[in-house]
Amino acid sequence: MDQRGSLALQLTVSGKVELPCQRCLGSMPYVVDVGRTLYLARNEAEMERLDALPDSDAIQAGETLNLVDLVEDEVLxxxxxxxxxxxxECSVTGAQ
Ligand SMILES: [Zn+2]
Known part of the structure; x- marks a missing residue:
């Protein structure tokens, strides 16, 4: 909670995933490094106030928040x- 009483969620995700190369369809490692601060709005009015702030990412959260879905969305x-x-480095060469 910050000085103004706003709830915020600090999200950090790091790891490695394999993504398919669009040229050869082979897998290539991709490093995931997500660092975000999300403000949690408790109602519509708070959502509008938070959205108006510069560099603010706000989501509306009720009494509970599904963290797994949230983290999944952020990673995707x-x-x-x-x-x-x-x-x-690609197994398909010379393709344009
Ligand atoms: Zn490739």
Whole structure:
């Protein structure tokens, strides 16, 4: 809880996942490193107030919050849409 009484959640996720390369479909390691502060709004009015703040990410939370879903969403959002091996590291070469 900050000085203004707002609830905030500090989220840090780090680890490694394997993503399919869009060129050769082979797997490539991708390092996940998520660090976010999410403000938790308890109602609509608080949500509007928090959304108006600069650099503020707010979500509306009721009495309970499903942390597993939240962490999963944050990780999925952090992943690039399409990844490819670097030139020379991909098993498909010369493809344009
Ligand atoms: Zn590849």
């Amino acid at each position: 959002l952090s992943l690039p849409l399409a990844v490819m091996h670097a030139e020379g």
